[in-house]
Amino acid sequence: MSVQETNIYTLEIIYRGVHQRHLARNLARGIVYAARMEGSVALSYQRYGDDPERDGVPAKYFVVIAKGASEEVLDAEAARVEPDYVDISIVLDDSILKGIESWAWQGIQPVHLKLRANGLLIVVSRRSPEELLKYIPARDTPYTLVVVQGDRSIGDFWTFPDDGTLERVMGAIARVAPNVLSLEGVKKYLSSLDKPEVRVNRALEAYQSLIKMRDVKPGEGLPYKYEPPHLPGWKDMMIGGAIPGLRPNQRNPYFTGGTAKHYRPVINFDKCIKCSLCWVYCPDSVFEITPDGYFNPVLAYCKGCGICAEVCPVPDTIIMVDEMEFEDGYGKYIDEYRYWKENREAYRRWFESLLPKAQVISVRKR
Amino acid sequence: MGMAVSALEAKRLEAVLKGDEEVEVVGTGTDAVAYALMLVDIDVTAAYPIRPYSGVMERVARLIADGYLKAEYIVAAHEHDQFEIVKHASAVGARTFVGSSGVGWLLAIEAIVPISMDRYPVVALIGNRALDDPGAYGVEHNDALMVRDVGWLLVWVDTAQEALDTTLIAYRVAEDPRVMLPVGISMDGAFLTHSEHVFKIPPKSKVQKFLPPYDLGNRRLHPSNVISVAPQVNEDWVMELRKQVDEAMKNARKVIEEAYRDFAKIFGRDYGNPFVEPYMVEDADVIMVGMGTVSKPIKEAVRRLRARGERVGFLRIRWFRPFPTEDVIRYLSGARVVAVVDRDYSFGSPFDGGVLYTEIRSALYEAEHRPLMINFIGGLGGREITYNDAINMFNIALDAARKGRVEQRVIWYGVRE
Numbered sequence: 001m002s003v004q005e006t007n008i009y010t011l012e013i014i015y016r017g018v019h020q021r022h023l024a025r026n027l028a029r030g031i032v033y034a035a036r037m038e039g040s041v042a043l044s045y046q047r048y049g050d051d052p053e054r055d056g057v058p059a060k061y062f063v064v065i066a067k068g069a070s071e072e073v074l075d076a077e078a079a080r081v082e083p084d085y086v087d088i089s090i091v092l093d094d095s096i097l098k099g100i101e102s103w104a105w106q107g108i109q110p111v112h113l114k115l116r117a118n119g120l121l122i123v124v125s126r127r128s129p130e131e132l133l134k135y136i137p138a139r140d141t142p143y144t145l146v147v148v149q150g151d152r153s154i155g156d157f158w159t160f161p162d163d164g165t166l167e168r169v170m171g172a173i174a175r176v177a178p179n180v181l182s183l184e185g186v187k188k189y190l191s192s193l194d195k196p197e198v199r200v201n202r203a204l205e206a207y208q209s210l211i212k213m214r215d216v217k218p219g220e221g222l223p224y225k226y227e228p229p230h231l232p233g234w235k236d237m238m239i240g241g242a243i244p245g246l247r248p249n250q251r252n253p254y255f256t257g258g259t260a261k262h263y264r265p266v267i268n269f270d271k272c273i274k275c276s277l278c279w280v281y282c283p284d285s286v287f288e289i290t291p292d293g294y295f296n297p298v299l300a301y302c303k304g305c306g307i308c309a310e311v312c313p314v315p316d317t318i319i320m321v322d323e324m325e326f327e328d329g330y331g332k333y334i335d336e337y338r339y340w341k342e343n344r345e346a347y348r349r350w351f352e353s354l355l356p357k358a359q360v361i362s363v364r365k366r
Numbered sequence: 367m368g369m370a371v372s373a374l375e376a377k378r379l380e381a382v383l384k385g386d387e388e389v390e391v392v393g394t395g396t397d398a399v400a401y402a403l404m405l406v407d408i409d410v411t412a413a414y415p416i417r418p419y420s421g422v423m424e425r426v427a428r429l430i431a432d433g434y435l436k437a438e439y440i441v442a443a444h445e446h447d448q449f450e451i452v453k454h455a456s457a458v459g460a461r462t463f464v465g466s467s468g469v470g471w472l473l474a475i476e477a478i479v480p481i482s483m484d485r486y487p488v489v490a491l492i493g494n495r496a497l498d499d500p501g502a503y504g505v506e507h508n509d510a511l512m513v514r515d516v517g518w519l520l521v522w523v524d525t526a527q528e529a530l531d532t533t534l535i536a537y538r539v540a541e542d543p544r545v546m547l548p549v550g551i552s553m554d555g556a557f558l559t560h561s562e563h564v565f566k567i568p569p570k571s572k573v574q575k576f577l578p579p580y581d582l583g584n585r586r587l588h589p590s591n592v593i594s595v596a597p598q599v600n601e602d603w604v605m606e607l608r609k610q611v612d613e614a615m616k617n618a619r620k621v622i623e624e625a626y627r628d629f630a631k632i633f634g635r636d637y638g639n640p641f642v643e644p645y646m647v648e649d650a651d652v653i654m655v656g657m658g659t660v661s662k663p664i665k666e667a668v669r670r671l672r673a674r675g676e677r678v679g680f681l682r683i684r685w686f687r688p689f690p691t692e693d694v695i696r697y698l699s700g701a702r703v704v705a706v707v708d709r710d711y712s713f714g715s716p717f718d719g720g721v722l723y724t725e726i727r728s729a730l731y732e733a734e735h736r737p738l739m740i741n742f743i744g745g746l747g748g749r750e751i752t753y754n755d756a757i758n759m760f761n762i763a764l765d766a767a768r769k770g771r772v773e774q775r776v777i778w779y780g781v782r783e
Contacts, residue, residue, distance in 0.1 A: 237607065243597055
């Protein structure tokens with residue numbers, strides 16, 4: 001048996017734990033089926049350490065496609081934790097552009113960490129590539145940013161919202177990377193499902209209406225340098241894996257996790273009655289008590305669960321607002337309390353501007 | 367002091383606690399361990415009754431009630447709690463003791479593994495007992511052997527005296543900073559846990575010279591030493607932490623040697639080779655190998671066969687983890703036939719033999735001269751192995767030695783057809 005040159009393509013699907021795990025899995029499997037239907041071999045796997053059973057955690061699925069090859073070509077790609085590089089990154093939630101902290105914490109990773117030079121970064125979003133670039137770190141090699149028009153698809157632990165995202169993403173791949181997945185393959189696969197016409201039309205719609213593309217040059221984007229955490233050797237570790245603990249009021253700098261949120265609490269300090277319920281109920285101890293008794297969210301640790309807004313007893317005082325409203329991230333977040341202290345009037349206007357966009361508003365239900 | 371211990375024993379216990387002389391008492395193997403716990407001054411023990419281990423928890427309760435020992439005695443809800451309790455007590459700096467038997471030991475397995483992986487020097491007595499089913503109180507070694515791969519030091523004793531001495535040594539080895547691993551002391555159910563021996567209790571003053579105080583150093587969980595233990599670290603750290611255990615287990619060989627040397631110096635009882643007990647193995651054509659009290663009938667058989675001019679010997683494996691590979695090669699590779707008696711089983715293992723047989727076979731692979739090997743599986747569920755049984759086994763092995771070949775590798779000795 002001779003070893004032949006094979007074209008192997010690797011795709012990653014970056015999604016939010018719980019909300020998008022069914023979407024990510026269905027998309028990964030769909031790409032595998034489609035690839036196989038057009039005569040390629042393919043496999044998919046999850047980045048296990050992400051633990052996507054955790055709410056909102058940025059998580060990854062990988063798909064490997066080998067064109068016109070036999071199954072054993074995939075052996076080297078199987079049984080991996082993650083691939084070395086990917087040719088295409090698919091981001092199902094644009095707020096993930098603000099950084100990735102997998103549950104098995106590796107620091108805050110840039111969204112395109114694994115993307116090859118000249119790779120494709122495909123993002124599901126309502127925003128333009130120019131707008132999205134405000135949230136993406138710069139890198140040394142060029143890549144192409146592709147936007148698939150669409151709202152964020154949000155499911156829950158058990159349900160897959162069959163909202164067309166899957167079909168649109170597959171149509172987009174066929175458009176921008178026909179060498180990886182052809183439109184014929186996509187059609188064949190979607191035709192084999194229930195409601196084939198509707199699904200194929202959705203894919204075609206994306207295929208034809210696309211495409212907002214933007215070539216991104218080296219150095220374009222946010223200044224951010226990824227520093228992976230230091231992994232000690234067995235001689236350096238304390239016996240039995242003991243680690244220095246946190247003292248009261250200390251936070252763990254090696255486990256922030258704030259990239260798990262797609263919306264965040266914004267506090268109207270003018271209305272706050274200092275009842276402390278947000279501080280009590282927050283499962284991640286995000287709130288810090290200020291010298292004058294307010295509760296300020298340390299957003300690097302906020303996972304965006306919204307419990308604070310749910311328990312706040314004062315109308316319109318804690319609101320949950322989409323992450324994309326805030327041009328921060330990669331470990332640096334707005335200090336709401338400081339902003340308020342510095343200029344109450346500006347803060348009030350800012351809060352008022354966010355209020356209509358809020359997805360959860362304390363006491364008042366939208 | 368209480369009236370519960372006989373006046374004679376009360377006087378003797380007081381003597382070892384206050385004086386500098388050893389005393390002689392009559393007691394079971396589990397009594398002997400309890401006296402050792404009094405001497406090492408354990409801080410915490412967690413108890414849950416199951417035969418045949420339960421003798422030790424009864425005696426420890428008695429010693430506390432009668433004022434000979436001050437220790438926290440926690441009656442657990444079940445064996446899993448028992449081992450969780452001592453793990454946590456050990457983590458905060460308490461010298462601990464625990465124990466169980468058979469299925470009780472296995473119920474606790476989820477707590478037993480973290481004790482070694484988190485590196486807490488807990489000492490446990492395993493009163494060896496057959497695993498259910500079928501129900502049997504008697505000895506089999508499979509309970510203790512269930513943890514042979516997970517960082518527990520394992521030692522088998524065959525007299526009450528050795529049980530007492532080994533308990534003292536176990537704390538010394540376990541708590542050594544180079545080791546920091548738990549020790550399981552195995553004792554054959556019935557044949558040692560429930561048989562009466564005469565043994566000597568050394569004075570506490572000497573034990574204090576032998577055993578330094580338990581010191582976890584910077585790993586002690588305490589509000590003044592803020593650390594976090596047992597982290598969820600996944601593939602990034604796991605190999606490194608397993609490697610630490612590997613190194614500690616290898617270090618234990620040296621630490622065990624040092625402990626026995628000091629033990630002989632301080633207490634005047636010299637066990638010779640700490641890891642194995644060779645008995646008339648020089649010039650032997652056939653050497654039988656076993657663990658625990660099977661040594662007694664085998665030694666008698668050796669003496670009787672030697673009297674008839676047969677060149678036979680016996681090697682008792684004392685420390686099973688770390689395994690005495692070098693000693694096994696040194697003592698056994700000169701023989702023509704090695705016959706291993708397993709009071710255990712390992713169904714589907716390479717030659718369908720017992721655990722000890724398989725391990726010794728593996729060690730001898732590196733020997734320049736590889737002897738023929740026979741495996742006797744016997745004495746399961748507490749069935750007797752008498753010296754006549756041992757003679758029969760020797761005769762089978764001698765026959766193989768004469769013929770230069772083994773007709774049946776594994777023999778279920780005494781099993782009814």
